[in-house]
Amino acid sequence: MTQVQERESLDGRMLRNAFAKFPTGVVALCAHDGTEPVGMAVSAFMPVSLEPPLLSVCIQKSSSTWPRLRQCGSIGVSVLGREQKDHAQRLAAKEGDRFAGVEMTQLPSGAIVLGDTHAWFECRLDASHDAGDHIIVVLQILDLHVEQEAEDPMVFFGSAFRGIRHRGGPPITTPQFDPPIPPTRKRA
Numbered sequence: 001m002t003q004v005q006e007r008e009s010l011d012g013r014m015l016r017n018a019f020a021k022f023p024t025g026v027v028a029l030c031a032h033d034g035t036e037p038v039g040m041a042v043s044a045f046m047p048v049s050l051e052p053p054l055l056s057v058c059i060q061k062s063s064s065t066w067p068r069l070r071q072c073g074s075i076g077v078s079v080l081g082r083e084q085k086d087h088a089q090r091l092a093a094k095e096g097d098r099f100a101g102v103e104m105t106q107l108p109s110g111a112i113v114l115g116d117t118h119a120w121f122e123c124r125l126d127a128s129h130d131a132g133d134h135i136i137v138v139l140q141i142l143d144l145h146v147e148q149e150a151e152d153p154m155v156f157f158g159s160a161f162r163g164i165r166h167r168g169g170p171p172i173t174t175p176q177f178d179p180p181i182p183p184t185r186k187r188a
């Protein structure tokens with residue numbers, strides 16, 4: 001067995017590089033604050049619970065967007081597809097209009113969802129937990145929409161956007177795996 005030397009410290013760059021080896025999707029958190037749309041791109045997204053329906057995101061404490069979003073009450077979480085790399089970059093920009101050229105819909109609650117996304121969730125804040133330089137935010141899902149035909153996800157890997165394309169040739173994905181759903185949430 002290979003012996004690994006104990007490290008004295010883990011620096012941010014090393015951690016960032018290591019975390020980047022875990023492929024994720026990208027979601028857009030957006031809402032209208034009463035004056036203008038507010039939004040940000042987030043890759044630290046995690047489905048949490050079916051009953052009650054919950055999801056979570058991790059937000060940097062340094063974010064100036066999150067305090068504005070959390071005050072909105074309702075927040076849209078849109079799952080971006082392969083063709084929405086520009087949206088993700090724009091929604092992460094420090095300067096300029098994050099919504100320029102982005103098709104969006106404002107729900108009656110004030111949550112904003114983007115057009116042509118693979119799925120969206122209308123959420124409200126359930127809890128937030130302190131976690132180092134981030135906050136783990138748990139959102140309660142009030143409503144959702146799924147684009148059943150959407151097949152080409154956006155993947156963020158190695159700090160780059162990648163597209164997985166279903167070309168209609170030999171399948172590159174495994175057969176669909178449907179984890180069992182608790183009986184209370186099974187639908188006819």
Ligand SMILES: Cc1cc2nc3c(=O)[nH]c(=O)nc-3n(C[C@H](O)[C@H](O)[C@H](O)COP(=O)(O)O)c2cc1C
Nearest residue numbers: 040041042043044058059060063064065066091092
């Ligand atoms: C692909 C991608 C993924 C990101 N993921 C996260 C994330 O998970 N959490 C987070 O707080 N910021 C994330 N960001 C950064 C935010 O989108 C945004 O750039 C940051 O909040 C800007 O700072 P501000 O909130 O002060 O405007 C990500 C940016 C990109 C481009």
